[in-house]
Amino acid sequence: DADVTQTPRNRITKTGKRIMLECSQTKGHDRMYWYRQDPGLGLRLIYYSFDVKDINKGEISDGYSVSRQAQAKFSLSLESAIPNQTALYFCATSASNRETQYFGPGTRLLVL
Amino acid sequence: GNSVTQMEGPVTLSEEAFLTINCTYTATGYPSLFWYVQYPGEGLQLLLKATKADDKGSNKGFEATYRKETTSFHLEKGSVQVSDSAVYFCALRVISSGSARQLTFGSGTQLTVLP
Numbered sequence: 001d002a003d004v005t006q007t008p009r010n011r012i013t014k015t016g017k018r019i020m021l022e023c024s025q026t027k028g029h030d031r032m033y034w035y036r037q038d039p040g041l042g043l044r045l046i047y048y049s050f051d052v053k054d055i056n057k058g059e060i061s062d063g064y065s066v067s068r069q070a071q072a073k074f075s076l077s078l079e080s081a082i083p084n085q086t087a088l089y090f091c092a093t094s095a096s097n098r099e100t101q102y103f104g105p106g107t108r109l110l111v112l
Numbered sequence: 113g114n115s116v117t118q119m120e121g122p123v124t125l126s127e128e129a130f131l132t133i134n135c136t137y138t139a140t141g142y143p144s145l146f147w148y149v150q151y152p153g154e155g156l157q158l159l160l161k162a163t164k165a166d167d168k169g170s171n172k173g174f175e176a177t178y179r180k181e182t183t184s185f186h187l188e189k190g191s192v193q194v195s196d197s198a199v200y201f202c203a204l205r206v207i208s209s210g211s212a213r214q215l216t217f218g219s220g221t222q223l224t225v226l227p
Contacts, residue, residue, distance in 0.1 A: 004155070033214075042116075042201060042217035043156070058214070090155055099144055099163075099205060101215060103155030 003027045004104035006091050012110045013081050021076045021107050023091030030096050032074040034058075034066060037088040037106070046089075049074055050096070081111045114139045118202050118218035125192055125225050133187040133221045135176075135202035143204040145169075145178055145185040146215070150199040159187075159200070192225045199223070 004025045013019050023032065030051045035043040045058030047066040055066060063085060067075045078085055088108050092101040119134040137143065144163045148156040160169030165180035174189045185202060202218040 040219050042219040043215075044217075045214055048214065092156075099146075099161065100158050101156075103148075103157070105153070105155045 004091060004093055004102055006089075006104040006107050008107060009105065010108045012112065014112050015082055017081050019078050019081055019109070021089055021109070023074045023076070023104055025072050025093045027093055027102060029093040029102070030071060031094045032068065033092040033094075033101065034064075034074070034076045035090045035092065036060070037090060043090065046076065083111045085109065086111045114143070114204060114206055114216045116202050116204055116216055116218035118221050120221070122222040122224060125223070127194055127225055127227050128191045131187070131189040131192045131196075131223070133200055133202075133223070135185045135187065135218060137183050137185065137202075137204050139204055139206050141206040143206045145176070146203040146205070147174070147176055147185070147187050148201040148203060150201065150220070152198070156201060192223075194225045194227050197223055197225045
């Protein structure tokens with residue numbers, strides 16, 4: 001089984017709708033991250049969390065919110081989706097004493 | 113601020129050809145450098161890393177040397193295979209006060225290897 005899972009894998013929604021993307025991990029890592037990937041722009045950090053009680057904004061947090069429900073779960077919400085939030089979203093994890101981040105398979109989101 | 117610049121793709125090579133993907137960086141501190149690979153339909157995976165000047169990271173036949181004097185971390189492989197077809201991302205991380213071990217990524221380079 002995959003160590004970092006994301007649900008759903010694909011999602012189509014309409015402008016103005018609220019949606020939630022979920023991430024779960026079995027690696028026992030304390031740190032979790034949400035990125036979005038756009039063609040030609042690489043990955044950009046949306047939010048990150050050191051532990052359950054710690055949430056921090058990343059480079060492009062506007063229009064997004066997150067919830068760290070447990071050490072193993074980190075959800076990303078779009079309160080009112082807009083078309084320029086169409087992208088590939090990745091969750092990642094890392095241990096506090098390690099540099100390597102481990103990525104989930106991604107969620108492809110289309111906002112119409 | 114921190115930034116990573118990669119050569120633009122796509123790059124198309126024949127099997128057994130030599131590969132170079134250029135990566136240069138700017139950083140406010142002393143970074144660790146990484147190459148991540150993304151195979152079709154999958155998330156990113158760490159390919160190799162280097163944490164100090166002149167270090168060479170290597171994995172699966174790929175190599176990259178941390179060059180502080182030229183602020184570069186070019187990825188090379190002597191003989192590519194069809195299975196190397198993927199998107200390659202150069203990234204850096206600078207530890208600073210309050211850092212969350214955030215990675216700064218380049219834009220990615222699509223590599224296609226033809227049989």
